Amino acid sequence: MTKLNQTHDVTLTSWVLSAQAAGCDFPIQNLPFGRFQLAAKKDGWRIGIAIGDQILDLRQALSAVAWESSIAKMLAPLAAGDLNAHMAESPANRSSFRAVMSEALRAGSPKSADFATKLAGCLVAQADAEMSVPCRIGDYTDFFTSIHHATSVGKLFRPDSPLLPNYKYVPIGYHGRASSINVSGANFKRPMGQILPPGQESPVFAPSRRLDYELELAAYISASNVQGEPIAMADAEDALFGIGLFNDWSARDVQAWEYQPLGPFLAKSFASTVSPWIVTMEAFAPFRMPFTRSSNDPQPMPYLASEANSRSGAINMTLEVWLQTKAMANAGMAATKLSTSNFADASYWTLAQLVAHHTVNGCNLQVGDMFGSGTQSGPKPEEGGSLLELSKGGKQPLELPNGEKRTFLEDGDTVIFRGHCESAGHASIGLGEVRATVLPARTV
Ligand code: CA
Numbered sequence: 001m002t003k004l005n006q007t008h009d010v011t012l013t014s015w016v017l018s019a020q021a022a023g024c025d026f027p028i029q030n031l032p033f034g035r036f037q038l039a040a041k042k043d044g045w046r047i048g049i050a051i052g053d054q055i056l057d058l059r060q061a062l063s064a065v066a067w068e069s070s071i072a073k074m075l076a077p078l079a080a081g082d083l084n085a086h087m088a089e090s091p092a093n094r095s096s097f098r099a100v101m102s103e104a105l106r107a108g109s110p111k112s113a114d115f116a117t118k119l120a121g122c123l124v125a126q127a128d129a130e131m132s133v134p135c136r137i138g139d140y141t142d143f144f145t146s147i148h149h150a151t152s153v154g155k156l157f158r159p160d161s162p163l164l165p166n167y168k169y170v171p172i173g174y175h176g177r178a179s180s181i182n183v184s185g186a187n188f189k190r191p192m193g194q195i196l197p198p199g200q201e202s203p204v205f206a207p208s209r210r211l212d213y214e215l216e217l218a219a220y221i222s223a224s225n226v227q228g229e230p231i232a233m234a235d236a237e238d239a240l241f242g243i244g245l246f247n248d249w250s251a252r253d254v255q256a257w258e259y260q261p262l263g264p265f266l267a268k269s270f271a272s273t274v275s276p277w278i279v280t281m282e283a284f285a286p287f288r289m290p291f292t293r294s295s296n297d298p299q300p301m302p303y304l305a306s307e308a309n310s311r312s313g314a315i316n317m318t319l320e321v322w323l324q325t326k327a328m329a330n331a332g333m334a335a336t337k338l339s340t341s342n343f344a345d346a347s348y349w350t351l352a353q354l355v356a357h358h359t360v361n362g363c364n365l366q367v368g369d370m371f372g373s374g375t376q377s378g379p380k381p382e383e384g385g386s387l388l389e390l391s392k393g394g395k396q397p398l399e400l401p402n403g404e405k406r407t408f409l410e411d412g413d414t415v416i417f418r419g420h421c422e423s424a425g426h427a428s429i430g431l432g433e434v435r436a437t438v439l440p441a442r443t444v
Pocket of ligand 1: 142143214216248372374375
């Protein structure tokens with residue numbers, strides 16, 4: 001588990017002045033990684049570090065400073081746009097790299113003026129950048145970690161036994177589809193599929209009418225274990241590189257018809273969207289919380305338990321869902337907030353437990369694999385992380401500020417997730433946002 005160090009010091013400031021702006025997601029205590037090029041010039045993908053409203057371009061930074069050799073060696077693949085190579089570095093090496101980048105962007109130190117002079121020309125405005133998916137995503141697994149989501153969705157289908165008997169013992173998941181994961185801003189067409197109309201016995205082929213979002217986190221894997229050799233809880237945190245926001249778009253009507261007996265398939269694989277920035281596990285150190293399990297519930301099996309996980313396995317992270325309809329956009333109205341929840345309240349399992357569980361049968365993870373957390377719904381009804389929950393299965397439409405109503409998503413709707421961490425005595429950090437707009441289905 002990452003400990004607090006000088007990079008988390010609340011008093012640190014950056015010579016990039018926008019990093020000190022109120023409410024900025026990317027102060028010097030954050031330092032997330034993303035993959036970008038200049039939108040206008042298409043001048044080649046490289047990795048950058050978000051700082052304020054700027055990006056430190058690591059391609060330019062490689063040659064702008066006489067870095068010590070170990071740092072120059074780590075910068076080379078980043079300059080070439082390869083984040084996976086950095087993810088595969090040891091936790092100690094990644095931590096050393098973070099310490100040096102923190103020093104390079106810091107104001108008020110003896111070296112600041114020199115770094116600022118050399119690196120000022122290596123900044124790119126985020127507004128000028130085109131972002132890509134931040135790394136090569138290998139396999140994608142989606143979990144189901146919010147017991148509140150599992151219970152409220154279960155209630156819609158099984159009022160008498162909403163939570164299935166395995167839920168409190170085993171982290172539920174399924175293998176997803178990596179090829180259709182897009183970066184924030186990539187809009188997608190409403191999917192077509194087989195749908196069983198209410199009261200009928202045979203399905204129709206039509207555009208989904210119950211298109212939904214799922215508020216999730218993306219956890220990126222930084223270790224590859226040998227097949228047959230599980231990652232123990234003691235090593236599971238080291239297998240995590242960082243976290244982004246994730247929208248697991250879901251066609252509920254397609255899902256309802258296809259999901260038995262093998263689970264989600266085409267209802268999920270048409271598109272999913274990640275945020276462009278990965279916040280490293282080290283940056284989350286000030287926001288770690290105890291993982292607790294009610295004494296009324298079964299305690300995790302030994303392979304899913306560790307003292308470190310109990311002490312600080314959870315993360316205090318506020319998550320928000322915002323919606324802007326086409327009519328709102330046309331009228332110049334800003335997005336409206338649909339719900340707020342917190343990762344620590346919502347999730348029944350920690351990310352370390354997901355790593356340990358995924359590998360306990362000997363399954364080998366690879367650097368760049370991505371875990372979806374499952375929809376992060378909080379304990380209160382208004383904290384539902386999907387429209388399925390907020391509209392009670394489509395029975396109670398949400399009223400929007402302009403009088404429009406929604407049960408599920410309409411064409412032209414833009415869904416935005418945001419996430420941030422706050423803790424007394426520490427600098428607040430954010431994950432930025434993930435957004436995409438639903439386009440009309442293709443004409444048949
Ligand atoms: Ca999901």
